Amino acid sequence: MNVAYGNIKDMELKWSGYTSTIEFNNDARPNYFSAPQNYFDRKTSSIWRAKQFHWHTKSEHTIEGSQYDLEIHVVHFTGDAVYQTAENNGGYAGAVLGFLFDVNNNNGDVEFRKTYVDPLFDSMELDKTGSYKPAEVKIGDFMNAVRNWNRWNYVGSLTTPPCSESINFNIITTVFPIRDTDLAKFKKI
């Protein structure tokens, strides 16, 4: 799988209620992944462009019965990254890349956490309240650095707005470590 993501800059954030999402700057970097093997199944573009990311605590997905502390979903659409229906897009309304994180991940890559995970969560400035504008949300640095893109793939629905059905889910099999102080911030939002 090929990936190319930029960080999110100059984006005003405000946390409210059940759902918190951060939009990508679609006019900046391409923010896409391509999975060529899907082309033949889908008979449409193999390029997925990121629209937004959001998260769930605990994880929505489990691995062999284990639930994890945090799951980030990066929601993608084809073309200009606008919301689409499955009917006009080869059977898929969109695609999600999912990343699992856990505090008690003793087998996790601590160096990777310090270099890419901690800076991402620091950059989100999650302890701010009201509306605020972080200098840069380092989601691109994190995604571009992921080394193992092995993933579970299935078709499901978004549980957060726009709650589209027929979403091509790709859950990365690596479980990343997260600091307990960061997890506490996610839980407070």
Ligand SMILES: [Zn+2]
């Ligand atoms: Zn989600």
